[in-house]
Amino acid sequence: MPSQVYEDLERRFxxxxxxxxxxxxxxxxxxxxxxxxxxxxxxxxxxxxxxxHHELLTDPAMGDRLGEAEGAGGLDDWQQANLREMRRKYLHATAVPSELVEASTKAVTACEVAWRSARRDNDFAGLKPLLQEVLTLTLRIGEAKASALGLDVYDALLDEFEPGLRAKEIDRVFTDLAAFLPDFTGRVLDYQAAQPAPEPLTGPFPVEAQRQLGVAxxxxxxxxxxxxxxxxxxHPFxxxxxxxxxxxxxxxxxxxxKALMGVMHETGHALYEQGRPAAWLAQPVGSSRGMAVHESQSLSVEMQACRSREFLQYAAPLMREAFSANVDTAGPAWSVDNLYRLYTKVERGLIRVDADEVTYPAHVILRYRLERAMLAGDLALGDLPGAWADGMAELVGIVPPDDRDGCLQDIHWPGGAWAYFPTYTLGAMIAAQLFDAAGRDEPDLLPALSRGDFSPFIGWMRRNVHAQGSSKASTDLLTAATGRPLDPEVFKEHLARRYLAN
Amino acid sequence: MPSQVYEDLERRFxxxxxxxxxxxxxxxxxxxxxxxxxxxxxxxxxxxxxxxHHELLTDPAMGDRLGEAEGAGGLDDWQQANLREMRRKYLHATAVPSELVEASTKAVTACEVAWRSARRDNDFAGLKPLLQEVLTLTLRIGEAKASALGLDVYDALLDEFEPGLRAKEIDRVFTDLAAFLPDFTGRVLDYQAAQPAPEPLTGPFPVEAQRQLGVAxxxxxxxxxxxxxxxxxxHPFxxxxxxxxxxxxxxxxxxxxKALMGVMHETGHALYEQGRPAAWLAQPVGSSRGMAVHESQSLSVEMQACRSREFLQYAAPLMREAFSANVDTAGPAWSVDNLYRLYTKVERGLIRVDADEVTYPAHVILRYRLERAMLAGDLALGDLPGAWADGMAELVGIVPPDDRDGCLQDIHWPGGAWAYFPTYTLGAMIAAQLFDAAGRDEPDLLPALSRGDFSPFIGWMRRNVHAQGSSKASTDLLTAATGRPLDPEVFKEHLARRYLAN
Known part of the structure; x- marks a missing residue:
């Protein structure tokens, strides 16, 4: 029997x-x-x-109620999980003094504006003082959160993006991946060089036909x-x-x-949002878990399902039909084999957002290392371009000719999003592990995709991920769904299966 | 030098x-x-x-600050006008106890839902108890506002839609119009019967071509x-x-x-909104004045400008060009004369929203009389259908065969919008008076319209109406712009000029 105090909290949220x-x-x-x-x-x-929103969340009465409800007991599991999420949101919102929030918002606004021209003009030196201000204020925010949450600075920042995730866990899996990727990438490039080169598809592909195909x-x-x-x-979102x-x-x-696979990527995010329990929507425990789990949903649809040979068997005739009024879709470029080669082509590139499934994690590991070093005071901002080039050489095997295509390429740091990058690659690894477990539980999962039937796949995700909301920490969610915590071997096996044997 | 108290009020608003x-x-x-x-x-x-919004507006600190700022003085004219509008909004928001607002919102929601089926099923008896509840609660709201504003009930309700407007003023002009319209309508119908009948335009008219013409x-x-x-x-808005x-x-x-003239109607509303001074937008004095003045802007564009022969001279070639790929636009149906006859056709009809410029005011006067009688307790809801039929016979010269096309046709009363109807016809009369004054000040106004040049017309409205925001009561606005308060003769002369001599 929930108390009136708890019910008041539900109304506030x-x-x-x-x-x-x-x-x-x-x-x-x-x-x-x-x-x-x-x-x-x-x-x-x-x-x-x-x-x-901030005033409602940080209302002193909110803090009082949370304390009372936590002390009173009498809540079922769902309500307890909801109360935990309420407390977490309250802690994050109240941890940082409002003067610091304001100063950071101003510094970020100025730095984002400057970043646009600095990137265009390849002017890292011009951006540096503004970026230094953002870094300094992010560090102060991190310290304030660290003290409120009882964590160290990086973990405190990370906790906002993926609650419960800690850098120690990231280190464990990224160290493993960083040792694996450089050599593996070379082997994939050799393997693909020995295969027929993918033939490009020639347009024009009218927007309306693309839209209808995407909708289908x-x-x-x-x-x-x-x-x-x-x-x-x-910018798709x-x-x-x-x-x-x-x-x-x-x-x-x-x-x-690109747009079509982008649509399927966002569809993965959307299925997660649409799959949350209807009765939980207005409460914190009904939210999607965190950015890493969210990315696992977009990537399980895009990378695991839609770049599979099985899905392309289903999609290829639809692609041909969508554009047959405009271009010749009868040639070999429109075969499943060629579409699969196009959608799994690997290249060493400079730009993270253009990277393929194999090299993307290397871009992320680089950024993770650099931002941890900067926040720890072990890397001065002035040394960032050099460290970037060294890291790219080691991890991706290619060095940017300038900062525009190097450390100036992402808006995240100027935008104040520090400790965000790792969620991309954690999402990719979680996606692989979930998809692997789903395939074991649902042996028809891949054959069904070749018929355009997503129900074994999405049905499994509904039960094991979407329906859970924020009721569990992401590690517990993954363990309950797959039988073990994050295991880099599953992601590596997926890459090997797709890129060295298919 | 405005006080800190006044500046605090500006921040709150x-x-x-x-x-x-x-x-x-x-x-x-x-x-x-x-x-x-x-x-x-x-x-x-x-x-x-x-x-x-309601909590911010009715915050007790808001009332304190208003009192202090009014006592302190030291404000310029603009700030004084702003403070008056702040007080007015505060009075309206605080006048009605929140239990009454809630009860009314609930009753309105239920009545609106019931109205949709009651109208479809011609079931006034079924709607009556729910409409009675809305009427009773509207009356209580009116009484609460009357006591707070020092007005009688109808004026208190009216003041929310058109600040400063009083029923006495409406009575003055509606009595005049009600005496004029029945006979005048008969004369117009005779006059039009003696002219060539308008030839209909035959489509299809593709949506995209209509949209482009509207945009132009x-x-x-x-x-x-x-x-x-x-x-x-x-529903256009x-x-x-x-x-x-x-x-x-x-x-x-x-x-x-219809859609094209509807677009020009809404454009009139929009030009008012877009023409308010940029620096005033966030403050009450920067708002558009009231619903009657707002309607005067839509109707001055639609009725005064765009149904004029001059404007149609400009628009006819554009209409022909817009649809020439789909239909034959070379015939006499596409002449300026025929388009003018189509756009000025008068008919006795049952439905207000389909009514033409001549008969529309009769529909409004009917509703005004009936809602005043119901709010005053002089007309029981059960007697509404009979009173409706009698009023239609007298004012429009036609009697509805059922309630569906009679007293059930409008959502306003079920929706709780009592004392709203008169603003439509006051708007039409203000539009005529403003347009007349603009034409005297800008002799090129009509000739310019025939070239598609709205600048003399809209330029005058910008200065005399749009730029004024809510700095004056509507009567003062009209007097400053035209040299006199609302004068029904100007509207009647406009009707006579357009419908008996053109």
Whole structure:
């Protein structure tokens, strides 16, 4: 029997959920529909709601209620998990003094603006003082959170993105991967060089035909269009609100393959959002877990399912049909074999967002090492370009000719997102482990994909991941679903199977 | 030199403006983009923001600051006007006890749902108890506001829609119009019967061609697409946020003329919103005045400007060009004369929203009389259908065969919008008076319209209406702009000129 105090907390968090849902739609609208002249007014509306959200969450009465509810007991497991998540959100929100939040927001805004021109002009020296300010303030935020959460600085920052995840765990799996990848990448490149080179597909591929194909594949994967949308934005994302999951893409009429796989990636994020239990949506325990688990969902759809030979057997005829009015889709370039080669091509590249499944983790490990060193004071910002080049040489086997395609390529650090990068590769590894376990539990999983039937795959994810919300820490979620904590061998075996034998 | 207290008030209202702008975009999105499955979540998000808005506005500290600022003096005219509008908003928000607001919201929600089926099923008796509850609660709200504002009940309700407007003023002009319209309508019908009948335009008119034509005419009128949009919704409206004015329409491929004039109507609303001074947007004095003045802006564009022969001279070639790929636009049906006859056709009809410029005021006067009688206890709800039929016979000269096309046709009363109807016709009369004055000040106004040049017309409105925000009561605004308060003669002369001599 929950106390009135606990019920008051549920009401407070339902209200916060209302503000979150409003913010989600406003942000989506900003990226898809907003006329250019209303940037400033929209910024003010978003800031107003963010401040109201912060005030509601950090209300001293909230702290009192949390303490009372924790002391009172009488809660079932779900309510206890909900109360834990409430406390976690409260701790993160109250840990940092508001002057520090404000100073950081200002420094980030200035640094993001400067980053755009610094990247264009290859001007790391020009960005450095602003980036130093962001780093300094991020460190102070990390220290404030560390003291409130009883963690060290990096773990305290990481905890906001993937609750419960610790750097020690990242070190364990990244050390293993960093030892594996350089040699493995060389072997994959040799292997692919011995195969027929993928033939490019020649367009034009009209936007509307691309959109319809994307919608058809989203439907096959189980995207619910009565509770979501597909639209266009400069930078693809998955956003919106509860029961209103909106994904975006950006079409290129010369090449449909990237946008299409991008749509399936965002569909993976969306299926997670749409698969959370309806009755939990307004409460913290009903949220998706963290960024690493979220990325595991996008990557299990994109990398594990949709870049498989089985899925491409299903998708290839649909691709040919979608574009047959515009281009000749009868040739060998449109065969399953060639599409598979296109979708699994590996290259050493400079840019993380363009990287393939094999080299991507190396880009992430580099950034993880560098940001830990910078936050620990072991790497001065002035030495970042050199350290970047050394790390690229070691991990990816290629060195950027300038900072534009080196340490200036990502918005994350200028944007104040430190301790975020590792979630990408942890997501890839979790995806591999979940997909492997799902395939053992559902032997028809891969054959079904070749018929466009996602139900064994997504059904398993629904039960083991989506339906769990935030009721467990990510390690516990993964252990319950797969029988063991994160195991780099599964990811490595997946890579070997796909890139050295297929 | 404004006091810190006054500056605190400006900050509080800037915050309210942030919430208002968020609500405007969320409402627009609900009508244009929202997937059906998120109705409930969206309702909760909107309600959350509305409650937060109400709490911020009725914060006891707000009342204290208002009192202090009013006592302190030291404000310039603009600040004094702003403070008056702040007080007005505070009075309206605090006048009604929150239990009464809640009870009314519930009753309205239930009554609106019942109204949809009652209208479909022609079941006034079924709706009556729910409508009685809305009426009773509206009366109690009116009494609460009357006591707070020192007005009588109808004026207190009216003051929310058009601040400063009083029923005495409405009586003065509606009595005049009610005496004029029945006979005048008969004369117009005789006059039009003696002219060639308008030839219908035969489609199909593709949606995209209609949209492009609408955009072209919006641009001609001065709509700023860097601060606004045109989209599609079931019920056309003008909404969005400051610097982000979004109008909607609904296309019919069999008839483009209604949607096109609807677009120009909403463009009139939008030009008002876009024309308010940039520096005032976040403050109450920067708001558009009231619903009657707002309607005067839509109707001055639609009725005064765009249904004029001059404008149609400009628009006719554009219409022909827009649809020439789909239909034969060379015939006499596409002449300026015929388009003018189509756009000025008068008929006695049962439905207000389908009514023409001449008979529309009669529909409104009927509703005004009936709602005043019901609120005064002089007309029982059970007697409404009979009173409706009698009023229609007297004012429009036609009697509905059933309640579906009689007293069940409008959502306003079930929706709790009592004292709203008169603003439509007051808007039409203000539009005529403003347009007349503008034409005297700018002799090139009509000739310019025939060249698609709206600048003399809209330039005058910018200075005399848009730039004024809420700095004056509507009567003072009209007097300053035209040299006299609302004068029914100007509207009647406009009707006579257009419908008996052209």
């Amino acid at each position: 339902a209200r916060l959920s209302g503000v979150d849902n409003a913010l989600g739609i406003l942000y989506w609208d900003q990226e898809t529909n907003m006329p250019e002249g209303s940037t400033e007014i929209r910024g003010e509306a978003l800031a107003t709601l963010q401040v109201l 594949l989203m439907r096959a994967a189980g995207f619910d269009f009565t509770r979501g949308r597909l639209d266009v934005s400069m 998955c956003g919106g609100a509860d029961n209103d999951t909106r994904i975006t893409t950006r079409y290129d009429e010369a090449d449909f393959t | 800037a915050r309210l403006s942030g919430v208002d702008n968020a609500l405007g975009i969320l409402y627009w999105d609900q009508e244009t983009n929202m997937p059906e499955g998120s109705t409930e979540i969206r309702g909760e998000a909107l309600a959350t923001l509305q409650v937060l 005419l919006m641009r001609a009128a001065g709509f700023d697409f860097t601060r606004g949009r045109l989209d599609v919704s079931m 003008c909404g969005g946020a400051d610097n982000d004015t979004r109008i909607t329409t609904r296309y019919d491929e069999a008839d483009f003329t």
